[in-house]
Amino acid sequence: MKLTSKGRYAVMALMxxxxxxxxxxxxxxxxxxxxxxxxxxxxxxxxxxxxxEIVQSVRGTQGGYVLNRKAKDIKLTxxxxxxxxxxxxxxxKKDSKKGCNGKATKCITHNLWDExxxxxxxxxxxxxxxxLVKNNFEKRV
Amino acid sequence: MKLTSKGRYAVMALMxxxxxxxxxxxxxxxxxxxxxxxxxxxxxxxxxxxxxEIVQSVRGTQGGYVLNRKAKDIKLTxxxxxxxxxxxxxxxKKDSKKGCNGKATKCITHNLWDExxxxxxxxxxxxxxxxLVKNNFEKRV
DNA sequence: ATAAACCTGACTAAAATAGTCAAGTATCAA
DNA sequence: TTGATACTTGACTATTTTAGTCAGGTTTAT
Ligand code: FES
Ligand code: FES
Numbered sequence: 001m002k003l004t005s006k007g008r009y010a011v012m013a014l015m016x017x018x019x020x021x022x023x024x025x026x027x028x029x030x031x032x033x034x035x036x037x038x039x040x041x042x043x044x045x046x047x048x049x050x051x052x053e054i055v056q057s058v059r060g061t062q063g064g065y066v067l068n069r070k071a072k073d074i075k076l077t078x079x080x081x082x083x084x085x086x087x088x089x090x091x092x093k094k095d096s097k098k099g100c101n102g103k104a105t106k107c108i109t110h111n112l113w114d115e116x117x118x119x120x121x122x123x124x125x126x127x128x129x130x131x132l133v134k135n136n137f138e139k140r141v
Numbered sequence: 142m143k144l145t146s147k148g149r150y151a152v153m154a155l156m157x158x159x160x161x162x163x164x165x166x167x168x169x170x171x172x173x174x175x176x177x178x179x180x181x182x183x184x185x186x187x188x189x190x191x192x193x194e195i196v197q198s199v200r201g202t203q204g205g206y207v208l209n210r211k212a213k214d215i216k217l218t219x220x221x222x223x224x225x226x227x228x229x230x231x232x233x234k235k236d237s238k239k240g241c242n243g244k245a246t247k248c249i250t251h252n253l254w255d256e257x258x259x260x261x262x263x264x265x266x267x268x269x270x271x272x273l274v275k276n277n278f279e280k281r282v
Numbered sequence: 283a284t285a286a287a288c289c290t291g292a293c294t295a296a297a298a299t300a301g302t303c304a305a306g307t308a309t310c311a312a
Numbered sequence: 313t314t315g316a317t318a319c320t321t322g323a324c325t326a327t328t329t330t331a332g333t334c335a336g337g338t339t340t341a342t
Contacts, residue, residue: 001229011250046288302324311317
């Protein structure tokens with residue numbers, strides 16, 4: 001089970017954005033430089049974040065991105081959902097009559113993986129962008 | 142974050158094995174048929190389980206595999222560890238001085254991913270093969 | 283006007299996944 | 313002793329996913 005760079009970068013970038021959000025739009029170029037993430041890749045990621053209304057864009061010079069809601073109303077779940085970083089513990093279709101190996105019933109481990117999926121998603125539900133920023137920069141003082 | 146088939150199959154196969162373990166060695170062919178998993182693939186998986194002393198092999202006719210310890214002493218952690226199904230939330234080296242983007246310090250999300258990794262591993266520590274078998278076949282009564 | 287910044291879609295190298303395939307060796311049972 | 317069963321090992325491969333890059337735009341403040 002791996003967390004992908006896309007998901008990791010999305011959170012990294014949004015934490016950076018959340019920090020400077022109050023004053024002006026934050027440009028991807030700045031985030032790219034501060035966090036060491038490729039600008040082109042960030043553009044892909046923010047395109048998705050914008051479509052899911054996590055951020056808003058401001059075009060033109062001095063433009064950039066701003067959060068579209070309060071930091072405490074953005075959960076990790078929302079971020080991961082936006083960039084298609086899904087937790088998938090099974091391959092069998094949810095509503096299919098076929099189990100994971102083509103049988104008619106669900107396999108003997110299916111419930112376990114559902115439980116695992118919930119366990120992981122709970123973690124993501126609990127954490128808001130506000131929490132993350134606070135915890136991170138409190139510790140550095 | 143995805144769980145791979147290898148990990149899923151390993152648990153599936155061991156649950157099957159644990160159920161019939163008391164009487165005779167269980168052949169991979171039987172597991173293959175009952176669970177719908179490729180025999181060749183199972184062989185790869187059990188080779189690893191044997192090397193990590195989760196199971197023991199019995200060669201020859203009427204041979205197969207038996208558990209090498211009591212089902213309650215085999216945790217999900219042990220199984221996943223044996224088949225290299227690792228939980229990896231970060232790519233940065235643990236002891237390296239470099240953060241995930243080549244910087245000298247750890248990035249702003251590093252602690253978060255460590256926390257996530259622990260959260261997931263806790264789930265795996267909690268569950269023994271005995272629990273899994275019991276829960277699964279109790280529910281079916 | 284022009285530079286800063288967002289926007290879009292296509293493309294790709296490298297890695298990981300999910301197996302298959304081939305050629306064994308060991309053991310039991312008839 | 314001969315076959316069948318079952319474990320053992322290592323190499324191979326098609327497909328998918330990942331982690332980006334690249335090439336072109338468009339918008340807007342100055
Ligand atoms: S049937 Fe859903 S995991 Fe096997
Ligand atoms: S995740 Fe470890 S430094 Fe970024």
